[in-house]
Amino acid sequence: MDAEKMVSYYHDDIVFEDPAFGVLKGEHAKNMWRMLIASQKGKKFLVRASDFRYANHRGFAHWEAQYKFSQTGRQVHNIIEAAFEFENGKIIKHTDSFDLHRWAKQAVGFKGYLLGRTAFFKKKLQEQAGRLLMKYEERSS
Numbered sequence: 001m002d003a004e005k006m007v008s009y010y011h012d013d014i015v016f017e018d019p020a021f022g023v024l025k026g027e028h029a030k031n032m033w034r035m036l037i038a039s040q041k042g043k044k045f046l047v048r049a050s051d052f053r054y055a056n057h058r059g060f061a062h063w064e065a066q067y068k069f070s071q072t073g074r075q076v077h078n079i080i081e082a083a084f085e086f087e088n089g090k091i092i093k094h095t096d097s098f099d100l101h102r103w104a105k106q107a108v109g110f111k112g113y114l115l116g117r118t119a120f121f122k123k124k125l126q127e128q129a130g131r132l133l134m135k136y137e138e139r140s141s
Helices: 003-007 027-039 100-108 110-115 119-140
Strands: 010-018 022-025 046-055 058-069 074-087 090-097
Touching: 003 027, 010 027, 022 027, 022 119, 027 119, 058 100, 074 100, 100 110, 100 119, 110 119
Parallel strands: 010 090
Antiparallel strands: 010 022, 046 058, 058 074, 074 090
């Protein structure tokens, strides 16, 4: 996957949201993709996208990612529904939805099974993802 190609589709004022990162805006959203793709370089990372739809400046897609979660080494198969809003030919809003409990069971194991449905888990995951993104941005600047 080419991170720069992906972020070239994003508007400068992009708003991205998903269960793992929460809300990211502008360069933070772009850097999230750069970080994720860089973290999978040289690893078995598979992404399949399908069911693309577009009408009235809105788009939808189904995508699936298969990868090894770096913190635990556990295999993840994440199934995502993506919604997009477009402005001037670029994505201005991108929202990914997925079953966080299902993801947590795969990525974290038993602890994810127990806690993956809780607001506590989601908050901790978003804090951890935010810290990783901040470290990535510090190293990249």
